[in-house]
Amino acid sequence: MSFKVAIRSFKTLSYVGSYKKIRERNLKFYCAAVIGAGYMAYQQHKNSSADMKEILQIKNYMAEPVTPISQLEKNPNDMKTQMELLIMRIQAEFCRALEKEEDEEAKFLVDRWTRKEGGGGITCVLQDGRVFEKAGVNISVVSGTLPPAAVQQMKTRGKNFDSQELPFFAAGVSAVIHPRNPMVPTIHFNYRYFEVTDKNGVQWWFGGGTDLTPYYLNEEDATHFHLTLKHACDAHDKTYYGRFKKWCDDYFSIPHRGERRGVGGIFFDDIDSPDQTSAFNFVTSCAEAVIPSYIPIVQKHKDDAYGYHERQWQLLRRGRYVEFNLIYDRGTKFGLFTPEARYESILMSLPLNAKWEYMHTPKPNSAEEKLMKVLKEPRDWLHLEQARQVA
Structure with missing residues (x-):
């Protein structure tokens, strides 16, 4: 591992390890720590596009990269190369951070797969652990030709292509973590890069986001989660967090239930400005914010007491989680329409266990009803609107 990469990884994991001390301090120290973490993440990655030596250190990844090493070495400045290296690193760092919270014998199963039309992926799944009932962290690097159904999916988002079948490249990392303890929330994140070629040339864009789905509301955890994401955004554009927080609340909605999937986070799509390098650096900062936003919450609650009712x-x-993913999620639909789709990896996001009850309603003034109020009316966790009104 290169010196820069070693320092970057050490600083990220050091923040995670020190959070238990931070949360016992007053708000001023807490905010200063998170602000420092956000600034540190930005500084670590301003030069990330130039540091391509990671490709020589295959042992640091969960498996060998999808693209041949020789090809990556020949094209170190190509965004396709940079994105593949980023998602390989993020996958490995997150998997190892999760394994550290598990019992020693609980390890990720690593499944490296290839696709005839072009590319492949690495699926990492940990199942039936003491802490994580099911954890999936996937990367995919695929290319080929988009069929009409997939093109239509993209057109519904406002993309205007002049061809019916389009050559494409897509690379992304996607994770969904379903904990065993109901006091630990589920987290989802996805960061991706697309290139599509039509008669007008190459169109590129980034997308992604990170969101939290608690089963029992802990306001301190929600604030910590959003504050960490805000500082990752603020290092690039002060308007990003507010815009992408609202986008997340709107996107992760279950209309037929009249509720959101969770307490939100950030979500964005079709990012192609101000330039490719700046957009990549922003995505890098967001992806690196996952560990410090989530692992401290796992450490705080993984051994909390719970009973049959909470389970x-x-x-x-989790049944609601399934409903959203199978009915509304665009990523799931796009994956299922992609030729030679790998359904096991696409459906990795589904929990190991879920349940539906007819006409279930939480009891008044219960902890469950408290959560439902927030799911029906998204909250400004950082009180930004209040601060703007005061100013």
Whole structure:
């Protein structure tokens, strides 16, 4: 591992390890720590596009990169190369951070797969652990030709292509973590890069986001989560967090239930400005914010007490998670329409166990009802609107 990469990884994991001390301090120290973490993440990655030596250190990844090493070495400045190296590193760092919270014998199963039309991926799944009931962290690097159904999916988002079948390249990392303890929330994140070629040339864009789905509301955790993401955004554009927080609340909605999937986070798509390098650096900062936003919450609650009632509520909420992913999620639909789709990896996001009850309603003034109020009316966790009104 190169010196820069070693320092970057050490600083990220050091922040995670020190959070238990931070959360015992007053708000001023807490905010200063998170602000420092956000600034540090930005400084670490301003030069990330130039540091391509990671490709020589295959042992640091969960498996060998999808693209041949020789090809990556020949094209170190190509965005396709940079994105593949980023997602390989993020996958490995997150998997190892999760394994550290598990019992020693609980390890990720690593499944490296290839696709006839072009590319492949690495699926990492940890199942039936003491802490994580199911954890999936996937990367994919695929290319080929988009069929009409997939093109239509993209057109519904406002993309205007002049061809019916389009050559494409896509690379992304996607993770969904379903914990065993109902006091630990589920997290989802996805960061991706697309290139599509039509008769007008190459169109490129980035997309992604990170969001939290608790089963029991802990306001301190929600604030910590959003504050960490805000500082990752602020290092690039002060308007990003507010815009992408609202986008997340709107996107992760279950219309037929009249509720959101969770307490939100950030979500964005079709990012192609101000330039390719700046957009890549922003995505890098967001991806690196996942560990410090989530692992401290896992450490705080993984050994909390719970009983049968809490477990049943967790399973009911997971049913809502399934409903969103199978009915509304654009990523799931795009994956299923892609030729030679790998369904096991696409459906990795589904929990190991879920439950549906007919006409279930939480009891008044219960902890479950408290969560539902937030899911029906998204909250400004950082009180930004209030601060703007005061100013």
